Amino acid sequence: MFKYGAPMLCAHDHAQKPNVTFPSTPRRFAAPTVREKYLIGALFVLALAALLAPTLPPGAWHIPHFVDARSWLGVPNAGDVLSNLAFLAMGVWGSERLRARHDAPVGASWFFVGLILTCLGSGFYHLDPDMPQRLVADRLGMAVAFAGFLGIAASERISVRAGEAVLVLMMVAGLLAAWVARENLTPWVVVQFGGMALAVGLALTRPLPGALGVPLGGVIFFYVLAKLFELGDEAVFEATGHIVSGHTLKHLAAALAAWPVIRALAPVAIGSAQSRH
Numbered sequence: 001m002f003k004y005g006a007p008m009l010c011a012h013d014h015a016q017k018p019n020v021t022f023p024s025t026p027r028r029f030a031a032p033t034v035r036e037k038y039l040i041g042a043l044f045v046l047a048l049a050a051l052l053a054p055t056l057p058p059g060a061w062h063i064p065h066f067v068d069a070r071s072w073l074g075v076p077n078a079g080d081v082l083s084n085l086a087f088l089a090m091g092v093w094g095s096e097r098l099r100a101r102h103d104a105p106v107g108a109s110w111f112f113v114g115l116i117l118t119c120l121g122s123g124f125y126h127l128d129p130d131m132p133q134r135l136v137a138d139r140l141g142m143a144v145a146f147a148g149f150l151g152i153a154a155s156e157r158i159s160v161r162a163g164e165a166v167l168v169l170m171m172v173a174g175l176l177a178a179w180v181a182r183e184n185l186t187p188w189v190v191v192q193f194g195g196m197a198l199a200v201g202l203a204l205t206r207p208l209p210g211a212l213g214v215p216l217g218g219v220i221f222f223y224v225l226a227k228l229f230e231l232g233d234e235a236v237f238e239a240t241g242h243i244v245s246g247h248t249l250k251h252l253a254a255a256l257a258a259w260p261v262i263r264a265l266a267p268v269a270i271g272s273a274q275s276r277h
Contacts, residue, residue: 035158035205042201043169046194050177056185058132066129067234068245079248080126084119086255087141091115094258097265104265105212106163107151110171114145115258122251136178139188143174149219150195152261153202156211170195196223218260226254 032040072078094112098104118141125138147170155163170191177187203216229236229250236246 033159036162039154039158039162039166042198043166046190046198047173049194050173050187050190053186053190056189058182058185066126066245066247067237068242068248075127077126077129079245080129080251081123083248083251084123084126086252087115087119087122090255090258090262091119094262094265097262097267100267101265103212105152105214106155106160107148107167108261108265109148110167111145111148111152111261112258114141114143114148115255117141117144133182136182139178139181140175143178143191144171146192146195147171147174149261150199150202152214153199153216156207156214157202157205157216159208196220212264214264215260219257222253222257222259226250226257229253 066077066080068079069077070079072082075081091112091114094115095109098109098112118138121137121139121141125134128134147167150170151163151167153163154166173187174191174195177191181188199216199220203220207213227250229246231246233246233250236244236249
């Protein structure tokens with residue numbers, strides 16, 4: 001009985017065994033898309049520029065004296081110091097918005113963390129801007145926020161894995177550039193202006209289906225406005241009758257660059273959230 005039953009049982013089991021199908025290659029390891037190839041090329045160009053461009057001395061971008069040096073309630077350079085609280089407000093607000101959203105793009109959390117760090121670093125620097133060594137703290141926070149923004153942009157316009165890669169690469173590059181800027185400003189200039197050029201290119205690219213739809217153009221607008229205020233520090237101070245300086249307004253405009261991202265993260269009804277997926 002056992003002699004003949006065993007082979008028959010094995011044959012029966014073998015017949016009932018379902019066909020084994022191997023899963024397809026995960027999307028993370030699939031061949032790069034056309035958009036991803038363009039992104040890789042752009043990042044390669046930026047890397048070459050950071051490594052091969054001529055060295056810029058640290059003093060090439062350091063402004064030792066800002067026009068508004070007035071104190072208030074014992075806070076030196078109060079306008080430029082206290083205006084950094086706008087970064088804190090936007091960073092906390094954005095972080096709260098993220099708690100109610102499970103579809104936030106890659107890099108959103110780091111973007112808001114970077115804003116909070118920018119408040120601390122920039123405030124620390126402006127307490128005594130005659131010490132250029134303090135610029136490192138200022139730039140470290142900016143590097144984190146900038147990497148988060150580019151991660152958002154790449155994940156919404158290229159792919160999720162592109163957003164993850166850009167977030168990590170720009171985070172490392174930005175932090176290293178902020179540190180190296182003590183002796184050579186070139187990598188920091190490439191990270192800031194080259195990264196913004198990359199953001200403009202991504203803003204001109206159609207968002208992916210199902211993307212949250214962060215208006216990158218709005219972020220870029222406030223960034224450019226902040227740069228204009230920075231360049232017109234004294235001119236704005238004189239034009240406003242010494243009420244506010246251009247650098248103080250720079251901080252406020254730069255903080256407002258987070259508004260388009262926060263607005264895109266507005267709470268949505270459950271039904272509409274499900275329809276997007």
